[in-house]
C-alpha cells in the first residue's frame with residue numbers, strides 16, 4: 001500500500017527554481033540546545049537535493065504518514081520519548097510520530113530547506129500541534145548537543161546525501177547510548193511496473209543518472225544495512241516494505257504527480273542542465289506517466305530498505 005491518497009492534494013502547476021542551497025546556516029534550536037548552538041554555523045551541503053521543493057514534490061511527500069512510511073519504527077516508540085526527524089520535509093510523518101510519543105514527548109523536525117519547513121509548520125497548525133518544532137539544520141552538523149534524543153528517524157533522506165554514513169554518525173552522536181536510529185530509503189533500480197514503456201524506462205534511467213550526479217544513491221534500499229554497520233550502529237534490525245499503486249485512485253495520484261514532477265520539479269531542471277535530458281524528453285516522460293496512470297491494468301511497486309538499530313555505549 002502506498003501513501004494514502006488525498007485527491008485534493010493533487011499538485012498545482014507553479015514554476016520554481018530549486019531552492020536547495022550550497023550552504024545552510026544552522027540556527028539555535030528551541031528544543032535541546034546548548035550555549036554552543038548560539039554560534040552561527042556555516043555547513044557545507046555536498047549534495048544537491050534532486051527533487052527540490054516544487055509544489056508537486058511537497059504535495060507528494062505530504063501524503064506520507066507514519067503508517068505508510070515508518071511502520072517498522074512504530075512498535076519501538078513510547079510515550080515521553082525525545083525524537084528527531086531528520087530531513088522532515090513537509091512534516092506529515094513527523095507529526096504522526098509526535099502523536100505517538102505524546103505530549104510528554106518532544107519532537108523536532110529538521111530540514112535544510114525552508115520551503116519544506118514552511119509546509120511542515122502549516123501542517124502542524126492545521127492539526128493543532130503546538131509542540132512539535134521544525135527548524136533548519138544540516139544532516140552533517142546537527143545543532144544539538146550529544147545525547148539529546150532517544151530516537152532519530154530519517155525517511156528517504158540518506159539516498160540524497162553524498163555521505164550517508166557521516167550523516168548516520170551524526171545521528172548516533174545526538175542520540176543517547178541505547179537509543180534508536182531508524183531510517184528508510186527507496187530503491188529506484190528495483191522499481192517495477194506494468195505495462196512496460198520506453199518513456200518510463202528512459203524516465204527511470206534519467207532519474208537515476210541525475211540523482212547520482214547530484215551526489216545521491218537512488219538505489220539506496222540495498223545499502224541501508226551496510227550504511228548502518230559502517231556508522232557503528234548495533235542490534236540492527238533490517239527489513240523491507242513496499243509502496244504499491246494499482247487502484248484507479250492510486251494510479252491517478254502517483255502518475256499525476258510524476259507528470260508534474262517530470263515537467264516542473266528540480267529533477268527536471270537538473271536533468272536538462274546536466275545534459276541528461278532535453279525539454280522534449282521531459283515531455284515524453286510526462287506523457288508516459290499520463291498514459292500509465294490512465295491504463296486500467298497499470299501497476300507499480302517500489303521497494304524500501306529500512307533499519308532500526310541501537311546506539312552503542314560510548
Ligand SMILES: C[S@@+](CC[C@H](N)C(=O)[O-])C[C@H]1O[C@@H](n2cnc3c(N)ncnc32)[C@H](O)[C@@H]1O
Nearest residue numbers: 049061087088089111112113116138139155156
Ligand atoms: C525525499 S524528502 C523526504 C521528506 C520526508 N522525510 C518525507 O519522507 O516526507 C528528503 C528531505 O531531505 C532534505 N535534505 C536533503 N539534504 C539534507 C541535508 N543535508 N540536511 C538536512 N535535510 C536535507 C530535503 O530538503 C528534503 O526535504
